[in-house]
Amino acid sequence: MSHVGPIQEMYDHSNYENNFFVLMGFLNGTYYALSKKERRDLVLTQLKKYYGSIVDEYDGYFEVVWRNEPCTYQAYQKHIVPHQNNGHQLYQAAYMDGRLIIAGSETSTQFPGYMEGAVSSALSVTDLIIS
Numbered sequence: 001m002s003h004v005g006p007i008q009e010m011y012d013h014s015n016y017e018n019n020f021f022v023l024m025g026f027l028n029g030t031y032y033a034l035s036k037k038e039r040r041d042l043v044l045t046q047l048k049k050y051y052g053s054i055v056d057e058y059d060g061y062f063e064v065v066w067r068n069e070p071c072t073y074q075a076y077q078k079h080i081v082p083h084q085n086n087g088h089q090l091y092q093a094a095y096m097d098g099r100l101i102i103a104g105s106e107t108s109t110q111f112p113g114y115m116e117g118a119v120s121s122a123l124s125v126t127d128l129i130i131s
């Protein structure tokens with residue numbers, strides 16, 4: 001976790017066998033306007049503080065800028081607090097005569113945004129389908 005630099009959160013996503021090594025996490029959204037190369041260079045600079053020059057031996061850098069994703073981003077005027085609509089009651093209903101049901105961790109009233117929320121949502125949606 002960091003409040004300095006583009007990397008806010010980063011996790012070890014290496015595999016169980018420990019022969020495939022990945023760091024994955026979230027960058028501060030204010031860096032969206034930079035080019036991919038500029039963001040990558042800042043990320044590498046931040047990582048070098050902890051891991052040293054071996055960082056330059058990385059195999060690949062992959063990123064998603066959510067603002068550029070047409071299906072998951074909507075332009076907004078004011079700052080939107082993350083997760084504020086998690087578990088909203090609109091997500092709990094079925095639509096189109098029961099043919100459209102919204103599922104996923106963020107729709108859950110319990111532990112939204114986490115694995116437990118995904119399981120909770122799956123259970124609720126299963127109940128909706130069965131009923």
Ligand SMILES: Cc1cc2nc3c(=O)[nH]c(=O)nc-3n(C[C@H](O)[C@H](O)[C@H](O)COP(=O)(O)OP(=O)(O)OC[C@H]3O[C@@H](n4cnc5c(N)ncnc54)[C@H](O)[C@@H]3O)c2cc1C
Nearest residue numbers: 011024025026103104105106112113114115116117118121
């Ligand atoms: C870096 C990172 C670290 C995290 N760490 C933690 C943690 O430590 N603890 C924790 O509890 N949670 C953590 N989370 C959050 C957790 O992973 C998610 O909340 C959870 O996986 C969401 O589950 P989901 O089933 O709602 O959605 P997802 O896991 O996103 O599943 C959605 C699935 O739908 C598939 N899909 C998408 N579009 C289509 C389509 N058109 N047709 C068919 N399939 C489609 C996708 O490929 C995906 O497999 C982390 C998330 C990230 C990104």
